[in-house]
Amino acid sequence: MSILNIxxxxxxxxxxxxxxxxxxxxxxxLIAFILPVILLFIFGYGINxxxxxxxxGVVMQDNGAEAQRFVDVLGGSPYIEVHHSNSxxxxxxxxxxxxxxxxxxxxxxFSAKVRQHQGPAAMQLLTDGAEPNTANFLSSYLxxxxxxxxxxxxxxxxxxxxxxxxxEPRYWFNPTTVSRNFLVPGSISVIMTVIGALxxxxxxxxxxxxxxxxxxxxxxxxxxxxxxSKIIPYYLLGMVAMSLCVLVATTLMDIPxxxxxxxxxxxxxxxxxxxxxxxxxxxTVTRNQFIAAQFALLAAFLPATMLSGFIFEISSMPDxxxxxxxxxxxxxxxxALQTLFLxxxxxxxxxxxxxxxxxxxxxxxxLTAIKTxxxxxx
Numbered sequence: 001m002s003i004l005n006i007x008x009x010x011x012x013x014x015x016x017x018x019x020x021x022x023x024x025x026x027x028x029x030l031i032a033f034i035l036p037v038i039l040l041f042i043f044g045y046g047i048n049x050x051x052x053x054x055x056x057g058v059v060m061q062d063n064g065a066e067a068q069r070f071v072d073v074l075g076g077s078p079y080i081e082v083h084h085s086n087s088x089x090x091x092x093x094x095x096x097x098x099x100x101x102x103x104x105x106x107x108x109x110f111s112a113k114v115r116q117h118q119g120p121a122a123m124q125l126l127t128d129g130a131e132p133n134t135a136n137f138l139s140s141y142l143x144x145x146x147x148x149x150x151x152x153x154x155x156x157x158x159x160x161x162x163x164x165x166x167x168e169p170r171y172w173f174n175p176t177t178v179s180r181n182f183l184v185p186g187s188i189s190v191i192m193t194v195i196g197a198l199x200x201x202x203x204x205x206x207x208x209x210x211x212x213x214x215x216x217x218x219x220x221x222x223x224x225x226x227x228x229s230k231i232i233p234y235y236l237l238g239m240v241a242m243s244l245c246v247l248v249a250t251t252l253m254d255i256p257x258x259x260x261x262x263x264x265x266x267x268x269x270x271x272x273x274x275x276x277x278x279x280x281x282x283x284t285v286t287r288n289q290f291i292a293a294q295f296a297l298l299a300a301f302l303p304a305t306m307l308s309g310f311i312f313e314i315s316s317m318p319d320x321x322x323x324x325x326x327x328x329x330x331x332x333x334x335x336a337l338q339t340l341f342l343x344x345x346x347x348x349x350x351x352x353x354x355x356x357x358x359x360x361x362x363x364x365x366x367l368t369a370i371k372t373x374x375x376x377x378x
Contacts, residue, residue: 005222014221014229018203022233031198032241036191040245043187044253047311049179054138057083057091057100064111066153071106073149079141095126102127102138114153173342184255185337186310188245189330190301192268195241196275197282197300199234201292204283204372223372231276231365238272239265249341259340263350267336270357274329275300277364284371304330329360 105124127135207213249255308330332353
């Protein structure tokens with residue numbers, strides 16, 4: 001049987017048969033339409049890298065006007081929740097117990113040094129280094145509050161003007177700096193990995209378990225017709241699921257989309273090619289639905305979550321792990337999606353990621369074709 005020998009009538013009949021199977025199988029509908037929405041809300045709202053309110057303990061060793069004014073600025077910050085205490089030991093105990101995330105100690109000579117310009121007015125900040133992100137957030141929030149206090153004091157004509165160098169940050173692509181805006185596009189790649197691999201991991205195995213594969217092999221169906229009939233319906237199903245994810249992300253979750261939808265369509269198609277190919281390969285090799293589904297989760301979901309850059313920065317990983325991440329298709333899909341959603345059609349990024357997605361799709365689909373050819377020729 002030639003792999004290029006395709007009878008349109010045979011292919012249409014097989015695709016229609018597979019489509020009927022999708023409609024009759026509740027698990028396919030669940031995986032394609034219910035699971036994406038659930039995972040999207042879990043990733044979008046359950047994973048949050050933003051810290052809105054950090055509990056900060058303040059020990060006032062100076063009751064002067066300048067110290068009090070600075071503490072008032074801290075209390076007005078939307079990112080800091082101030083807890084006052086006169087005891088340094090008590091605040092350190094609260095820091096150890098996790099009641100507060102940091103302790104600010106205002107030294108007794110703070111106000112005097114500010115008024116008399118006797119060098120820097122020192123303060124000490126103790127943070128919980130067990131949570132580095134929270135510690136960094138707290139330090140940044142405190143620096144921002146200090147800048148506000150300095151600006152207020154400079155604008156007070158009753159006090160000497162303090163020479164300042166002002167910094168006006170501009171955040172490109174994500175002006176609100178909300179982590180959900182880049183987490184949701186990345187989560188879509190993980191969701192599509194699960195959908196693509198899981199859907200097709202059950203297809204061929206189900207045929208073997210139910211005894212219908214032998215009946216197919218006894219007909220004049222070619223290898224290419226069989227493979228295409230397993231890919232085309234699930235590709236269409238995957239694209240519908242992708243459209244659903246984008247619709248939910250842009251409407252319900254208010255994630256901006258600045259790229260072109262036709263570019264998104266092409267990139268998603270390339271990624272689905274690798275996902276469907278991987279799932280079909282596992283299904284062909286294992287011939288067991290349960291085992292194929294387990295392998296699909298291990299081979300697709302875990303690498304996509306851990307090594308795609310969706311949550312964990314790839315550049316901060318060890319060199320060996322970074323090298324492994326180049327083999328994960330989701331890495332390139334995450335880069336393409338985040339670019340399309342937040343920046344737009346940045347062609348150097350999109351074309352590079354699309355090339356690797358194309359290579360991955362050809363590899364898995366080709367490997368599946370070779371493996372299926374051996375099984376069908378037996």
